[in-house]
Amino acid sequence: MSEDFAAPVLGEDGTSVIGEFGQHAHDAGGRIPSDSQSRPAFIGIDIGGTKIEGVVIDESGRLITSMRHESDHGDTAVTEQIVTMIATLHAHIAALGLTLAGIGIGIPGTIDSETGEVSNAVNLGIAGFNLQSRIAQSIPGVPIRIENDVNAAALGAWTVVHMHDGGKGLQMAFLNFGTGLACGIVDDGHVYHGATGVAGEIGHIPIEAHGYLCKCGQRGCLETVASGSGVARLWPTNGGYALPELMDAARRGDMTAQEKLSTVIQGMTTAIMIIALSIDPQKIVIGGGLAKTGQPLIDAIKADLRERARASSFIESLKLPQRLMRAPMNTPIGAIGAAAVAIKRDKISNMSVNSSTQKG
């Protein structure tokens, strides 16, 4: 293993590194600073239905290295994959002369962040198991924290944005337009869970009494239109990306497409309004798979927000378009956030932490 931060890491299993960052480390000419011997490093792992990403960050949140795999399914396979990735990243940390001080894991499903119990991780084929104790067996003595994936991504976005603007006390809401719709709330570097862990589950706010049936049992939930699964139902494609295809069709003058796109965009702006009026964060970050549609989506959302502002001086005063930003692309914010959870929890280990979060 090289001692140069910019050197690529290749796991024994052929895992490739997708990015090497840590510009500040390069201030020392790419060499390890001599005072790095006891510096703590944190591993973050983000597991999704299709990929697993791992990172190492330092205690200020700077990304040191990252890697990515396709994700397996089932609790045994997923656990083995996580353990292998941790071993690879741990070896990298040791080679850099750093000390592994904590591990955070972001995973979809219902999480008990006290016990590390994971349940209902449907996309990973996991009904329920204790992820924290399974990982702890392979790497004893290192604090391990488990967090819901959307909350982890929210903290990751907060960490990245915070580091760039140097702001203090930044309140941020991370709107995940993924397969489902949920929001992660970060206040001054801490994830807000609420009393029972459902804070930010805005995808299951019913907005249309006679709307589509939602997987939660209600009708007309926000998630049935303003999410990847919602768009796929409104605009079925042959394996393509539904939202870009829907936007293309609408742009070409297809009136059905224009109507359906309007339903999707208004669902998204309704989600933004709910967040703005209930949490009032400084920044609202648009993330998740649909955010990869890029600037045309952000432009469409801003146009609808301006339309709403034209009808209401109150809404205009909220200056919502100015608060929006797209999640950092090509940055593993889910894994960075998972590692940041390990840092935060490490620092507030004497405080009680809420449990039970599920976000889709």
Ligand SMILES: [Zn+2]
């Ligand atoms: Zn629902």
